Amino acid sequence: MGMTISEKILAAHAGKERVEPGELIEAKVDLVLGNDITAPIAIKEFEDLGVSKVFDNEKIALIPDHFTPNKDIKSAQQVKILREFAKKYNIVHFYDVGRVGVEHALLPELGLVRPGMCIIGADSHTCTYGAFGAFSTGVGSTDMAAAMATGKTWFKVPESIKFVVYGKLQPYVSAKDIILHIIGSIGVDGALYKSMEFTGDTIAELSMEGRMTMANMAIEAGAKNGIFAPDGKTVEYIKSRTGLPYTLYYSDDDARYVEVKEYDASKIEPTVAFPHLPENAKPAREAGIPIDQVVIGSCTNGRIEDLRVAAKILKGRKVHKDVRLLIIPATQEVYRKALEEGLIDIFIEAEAAVSAPTCGPCLGGHMGILAEGERCVATTNRNFVGRMGHPKSEVYLASPAVAAASAILGRIAHPDELR
Amino acid sequence: MKAHGKVWKFGNDINTDEIIPARYLNTSDPDELAQHCMEDADPDFMKKARPGDIIVAGKNFGCGSSREHAPIAIKAAKISCVIAQSFARIFYRNSVNIGLPIIESEEAAKDIEQGDEIEIDFDSGVIKNITKNKEYRAKPFPPFMQDIIAKGGLMAKVKAELKK
Numbered sequence: 001m002g003m004t005i006s007e008k009i010l011a012a013h014a015g016k017e018r019v020e021p022g023e024l025i026e027a028k029v030d031l032v033l034g035n036d037i038t039a040p041i042a043i044k045e046f047e048d049l050g051v052s053k054v055f056d057n058e059k060i061a062l063i064p065d066h067f068t069p070n071k072d073i074k075s076a077q078q079v080k081i082l083r084e085f086a087k088k089y090n091i092v093h094f095y096d097v098g099r100v101g102v103e104h105a106l107l108p109e110l111g112l113v114r115p116g117m118c119i120i121g122a123d124s125h126t127c128t129y130g131a132f133g134a135f136s137t138g139v140g141s142t143d144m145a146a147a148m149a150t151g152k153t154w155f156k157v158p159e160s161i162k163f164v165v166y167g168k169l170q171p172y173v174s175a176k177d178i179i180l181h182i183i184g185s186i187g188v189d190g191a192l193y194k195s196m197e198f199t200g201d202t203i204a205e206l207s208m209e210g211r212m213t214m215a216n217m218a219i220e221a222g223a224k225n226g227i228f229a230p231d232g233k234t235v236e237y238i239k240s241r242t243g244l245p246y247t248l249y250y251s252d253d254d255a256r257y258v259e260v261k262e263y264d265a266s267k268i269e270p271t272v273a274f275p276h277l278p279e280n281a282k283p284a285r286e287a288g289i290p291i292d293q294v295v296i297g298s299c300t301n302g303r304i305e306d307l308r309v310a311a312k313i314l315k316g317r318k319v320h321k322d323v324r325l326l327i328i329p330a331t332q333e334v335y336r337k338a339l340e341e342g343l344i345d346i347f348i349e350a351e352a353a354v355s356a357p358t359c360g361p362c363l364g365g366h367m368g369i370l371a372e373g374e375r376c377v378a379t380t381n382r383n384f385v386g387r388m389g390h391p392k393s394e395v396y397l398a399s400p401a402v403a404a405a406s407a408i409l410g411r412i413a414h415p416d417e418l419r
Numbered sequence: 420m421k422a423h424g425k426v427w428k429f430g431n432d433i434n435t436d437e438i439i440p441a442r443y444l445n446t447s448d449p450d451e452l453a454q455h456c457m458e459d460a461d462p463d464f465m466k467k468a469r470p471g472d473i474i475v476a477g478k479n480f481g482c483g484s485s486r487e488h489a490p491i492a493i494k495a496a497k498i499s500c501v502i503a504q505s506f507a508r509i510f511y512r513n514s515v516n517i518g519l520p521i522i523e524s525e526e527a528a529k530d531i532e533q534g535d536e537i538e539i540d541f542d543s544g545v546i547k548n549i550t551k552n553k554e555y556r557a558k559p560f561p562p563f564m565q566d567i568i569a570k571g572g573l574m575a576k577v578k579a580e581l582k583k
């Protein structure tokens with residue numbers, strides 16, 4: 001019996017020939033991540049251990065991105081804990097305001113995420129790095145603390161579900177629409193505890209950005225990780241970012257899947273997930289819901305490719321008078337590229353507000369919180385009750401194209417309605 | 420170890436934003452977090468719940484973010500146990516790691532109703548519904564996790580191993 005990519009990476013990190021789904025293993029980790037919400041708890045627990053050093057000061061990333069630039073005294077205190085810890089233990093990858101970006105967009109840019117790695121992060125969207133053929137999953141602060149001390153963590157080897165996506169995408173349909181469609185079809189616990197492996201000719205056509213968008217949302221189906229086989233695009237991306245070594249793993253032909261699901265991508269429409277669960281996927285064209293705000297950003301869709309798509313639609317147009325459009329480049333690099341390419345100009349001309357990289361409104365932190373009864377179209381990944389502000393506000397998840405078109409029309413819209 | 424209390428019942432897919440909204444995440448103080456426990460699922464929860472009470476929920480409890488603040492808030496609110504049809508994986512992991520007792524039991528989660536008085540024996544995995552005079556049997560934790568719980572959480576286990 002063969003193994004899947006996920007099983008091979010876990011076996012290699014557990015020092016074993018092979019692992020079986022359901023098996024509990026202890027594995028070495030290549031990178032441990034925490035942010036301004038989760039790391040303070042981990043740091044306190046780490047300090048309580050009374051050890052004198054971290055397992056490896058180059059394999060820990062501390063990214064204060066959620067309430068950054070600090071929104072109030074309390075969040076400033078939280079980041080101070082990270083800053084002081086980074087100094088004390090000589091943590092190489094600590095990034096403060098001016099260098100920081102949304103963690104899951106920033107780490108790949110820095111070349112910290114490579115094929116074959118085993119990565120844990122005290123942030124649920126750590127699953128994003130599966131786009132690069134790495135095994136990568138979200139854990140809690142205590143797991144982070146233990147791993148910072150030992151360089152190891154425990155896993156239950158997940159079963160795998162294979163998602164085969166084939167066919168040509170229609171205009172304006174993107175990776176975001178594919179993943180919303182998949183979550184809509186299997187539900188928010190459709191892959192609970194499992195590994196989602198994405199394959200098929202549509203997937204091979206996707207850019208690294210698109211793959212990150214899809215892997216990012218694996219957790220929204222309850223999955224432990226989402227993973228893509230590395231290919232030429234992966235290698236090209238990695239080589240442009242780092243000279244560090246990597247290992248390419250591929251699933252065997254006779255690898256075990258508990259289920260294989262097939263999707264004809266040519267039938268997927270621009271999709272919107274209605275409140276209050278990512279599984280409430282509906283075609284954007286049928287929605288017709290009036291909106292108050294649009295947010296384009298986050299670890300799901302705040303990369304340069306996303307801003308390009310939004311700019312193309314916004315160019316020469318104005319945001320609807322009843323709508324506030326917020327655009328948040330995910331990292332400093334994305335921000336600078338957007339400036340160089342003239343995208344920021346297009347946004348400001350369209351009367352959008354552009355902000356420094358931050359998670360901000362994505363989790364209802366700051367920079368665009370919703371009032372009672374308000375509705376927002378967001379390119380983020382969660383639309384839970386109160387996610388972006390008031391418990392009686394609503395978030396509709398969509399692609400950058402749908403978000404931009406909706407901002408112009410003042411209601412949820414299919415981009416081709418603008419033609 | 421035993422738990423005994425009144426049941427507060429919740430539905431499916433109760434997520435971490437409902438358990439502890441992100442607007443309170445600029446602190447990690449357990450007592451402050453406890454004041455807002457379950458606030459976006461039931462704004463009056465903390466006014467009604469008593470120490471020792473038990474949360475019973477549907478499938479996928481604790482889905483969403485990796486914030487340990489969620490099980491910490493529940494534990495600091497002095498809820499003695501969460502019973503659900505199923506748990507989201509990071510929430511499950513975090514609860515084990517910080518020592519919040521959780522039990523997966525489809526039968527119990529479906530049958531127990533709001534306001535029922537129940538008693539849980541963690542060693543045997545037996546849940547007694549005193550109000551309905553019924554008993555349910557829960558899936559026990561795998562030995563690996565029992566070891567973590569027995570040692571008092573993951574950090575205590577790591578501490579013991581580092582000393583070796």
Ligand code: SF4
Binds near residue numbers: 358362363
């Ligand atoms: S952008 Fe949103 S989903 Fe991504 S890490 Fe930040 S808060 Fe989490």
